[in-house]
Amino acid sequence: xxxxxxxxxxxxxxxxGDDWTVALGVVATLTATWLVTHHGRNWYWLLPVxxxxxxxxxxxRVSRGG
Amino acid sequence: xxxxxxxxxxVVLATAVEMVEALTIVLAVGATRGWRATLAGVGAAxxxxxxxxxxxxxxxxxxxLTPMRLVVGGLLLIFGIQWTRKAILRSSGYKAMHDxxxxxxxxxxxxSEAPRPASFDGYSFTVAFKGVFLEGLEVVFIVLTFxxxxxxxxxxxxxxxxxxxxxxxxxVAVHRPLSRVPENTLKFxxxxxxxxxxxxxxxEGAGVAWPGGESALPVLIALVAGTSVxxxxxxxxxxxxxxxxxxxx
Numbered sequence: 001x002x003x004x005x006x007x008x009x010x011x012x013x014x015x016x017g018d019d020w021t022v023a024l025g026v027v028a029t030l031t032a033t034w035l036v037t038h039h040g041r042n043w044y045w046l047l048p049v050x051x052x053x054x055x056x057x058x059x060x061r062v063s064r065g066g
Numbered sequence: 067x068x069x070x071x072x073x074x075x076x077v078v079l080a081t082a083v084e085m086v087e088a089l090t091i092v093l094a095v096g097a098t099r100g101w102r103a104t105l106a107g108v109g110a111a112x113x114x115x116x117x118x119x120x121x122x123x124x125x126x127x128x129x130x131l132t133p134m135r136l137v138v139g140g141l142l143l144i145f146g147i148q149w150t151r152k153a154i155l156r157s158s159g160y161k162a163m164h165d166x167x168x169x170x171x172x173x174x175x176x177x178s179e180a181p182r183p184a185s186f187d188g189y190s191f192t193v194a195f196k197g198v199f200l201e202g203l204e205v206v207f208i209v210l211t212f213x214x215x216x217x218x219x220x221x222x223x224x225x226x227x228x229x230x231x232x233x234x235x236x237x238v239a240v241h242r243p244l245s246r247v248p249e250n251t252l253k254f255x256x257x258x259x260x261x262x263x264x265x266x267x268x269x270e271g272a273g274v275a276w277p278g279g280e281s282a283l284p285v286l287i288a289l290v291a292g293t294s295v296x297x298x299x300x301x302x303x304x305x306x307x308x309x310x311x312x313x314x315x
Contacts, residue, residue: 017148026144037273044274052293
């Protein structure tokens with residue numbers, strides 16, 4: 001493994017961790033939140049609901065051995 | 067003011083738990099192979115971490131508040147979910163607990179088996195540097211991401227430094243790993259705070275106006291904490307059933 005790849009891998013593991021779907025879900029939800037707020041709606045509940053759903057799904061995947 | 071106290075509490079707990087882990091490695095290597103190169107490794111790691119804070123901190127602080135809160139809050143949220151997820155998996159039995167005594171023992175075995183040079187001990191330097199740098203990097207990340215959006219970078223860095231000194235002092239006094247520190251509980255609390263602050267700031271950065279302003283933060287903390295405790299309990303019961311099912315009667 002080259003040093004550059006090792007460096008990239010380290011930061012990926014450091015920030016994203018074991019479950020990349022969580023990071024992707026957070027980015028997608030923040031994008032959706034940004035879009036709806038810039039269309040005049042204050043959907044403050046969207047991020048907490050999505051984060052809890054992401055946590056539940058991620059934990060279920062581990063507990064079911066997936 | 068109350069939210070700032072919570073922020074500093076998170077910095078103290080995160081620093082304490084990471085430094086307990088670093089201390090185990092440093093004590094194991096130092097006690098097995100000698101202190102000169104080990105302490106040089108610790109010093110070098112602290113200097114590099116200090117340079118990272120000094121270089122990145124002001125750069126983040128100069129960003130405009132809204133995009134900074136979106137990006138930094140988002141990173142904090144992803145990082146916090148990781149911490150909370152691991153703490154839930156450990157407390158429910160799906161992931162092994164971090165045992166400082168076992169890590170201390172295995173590090174001592176590796177340290178005693180590695181060849182000893184006649185001059186400067188590069189092994190001790192490298193292991194101590196790596197241990198302190200990698201654990202410290204998480205603290206630096208938390209100090210930067212917690213400190214920057216609230217313009218509390220100096221205070222966060224100072225609080226983290228005092229915590230590092232305090233843990234080091236305890237380590238020198240007891241001269242063995244701090245295995246009685248309830249690491250997973252501390253990580254659980256830190257994870258909950260990281261998630262809550264991350265959600266609060268990143269949503270604000272995306273343009274959300276929280277109902278009640280800053281008083282929404284304690285509500286988010288209660289929501290995340292309550293959900294996490296419920297999930298940990300449910301997974302613990304499920305894991306217990308899985309184990310009972312595997313053990314023949």
